[in-house]
Amino acid sequence: MDRSIYVATSGVKQTMDAMSTSANNLANVSTTGFRAQIESYTSVPVTGEGLNTRAMAVSSTVSSDFKPGPLQPTDNPLDIAVQNEGWIAVTGKDGKEAYTRNGALVVEQGILKNVQGLAVRGDGGPIKVPTDTTLMIGADGTISGTQAGINSTTVQVLGRIKLVNPPTKSLERGEDGLFRTKGGGAAAPDAKVKLVSGALEGSNVNPVEEMVNMISLAREFEMHTKMLQTMDTQTGKADQLLTLT
Template sequence: MTNISYVSLSQTALLERNLNTTAHNLANASTSGYKAINPLVESVEYGSGENTISYVQDRGSYLDLASGPLTPTGNPFDIALSGDGWLSFGMENGETGYSRHGRLVVDADGQLKTSAGLPVLDAGGGPVLLPDDIGDQVVITQGGTITDQSGAVLGSIGILKIQNAAGLLPLGRGMYQLPEGAEAPVVAEDVKVNQGFVEGSNVEAVLEMTRLISIQRAYENSIKLMTQDYELTKTAIQKLGRI
């Protein structure tokens, strides 16, 4: 393989990953609290002077932390956050997951959970337990405190701030986890809880579709370039063999 093929190969490998990422974003365009994933790439140079060659290198990905649209639901247990905050949830493996997914329900035991059955945690990391006969007569304040109609406090939802939240690792269904070695979240300030709303995905479907088409075309061009380079090399070897 020549340098042309190596450069094209580095590009096609990255484009294939970007294609998968873009398709994943599109598939979650209607997932509550989902944050679009963006690839992080870097040009790496080898050699010096006129012999310098630039390759494309995959440096991972990061989350687009822009807020999604808020949609009213009429469910008093649904919440959406305005500001730099995250909800925490108890995962099935015993670890803690983080999300902006605020479509919540109360189970038969009075535990506040997501529609997928993951328990919501308070600021101390414990489950949020409400009276099993509470019905829908609850008020959730802008600070996340849950009260009944008379103002009696029933519980509190933990609203956390995560340092370098763009580096969170996706788990699916709009849920994320901290990367290894990350700082522990702290209680968030200046974050408003909106009762009766859910935050939608921040994926812009039209933009992702345009990106998908561009990636496909770039991938085809890279494959074409490698094929042409291979044919030129093959022709050169055949001609040299006749000498």
């Protein structure tokens, strides 16, 4: 009987965690460049006195779905999207290199940043943009621009966005939503990564699949709860029989 309690108790906890992950995915359906989270479980034995006949469910490390999201044209020259695989390098709030697929860029205080206010990394550090400069972003990440006034037709190369493509198994998602290498090091630039200018990548979350998953998880939660109630009822009846004897 107590084996059922272990299974049901751990099932309730892991189902609640999975529902939280699914809810987070649904909340980010409209987040640019968002990568859906994937919850997975495994069965592990419970060791202790007596025979190791008990088992419980535990969640493994939450992984991410790295398939590309849909491209959404914006006609904004500062909006970029990564074609297929690859990442845009930025400087996180901790000062270390991080990676994102969100290519909505802005110029603040003469520095090219993303909409989160993080500096976009270039080949030699932050990309500086002179005042009154109209920017153009090439497929290879090259930033060029023309400055208003004198020599307004002269195109100047200001830098190149650092584009990387480390193995997905080497990446982990931070609490800020950015990805970093598991060792904390910086990934090498990859010339094969290409950009699309004037477009943004949408979230790769499928809202229909997530809603179906939420319904399934709700039913699992109800099943585990009923199992616990059944075990409680049976335990009470067993106590009554023992009292009679």
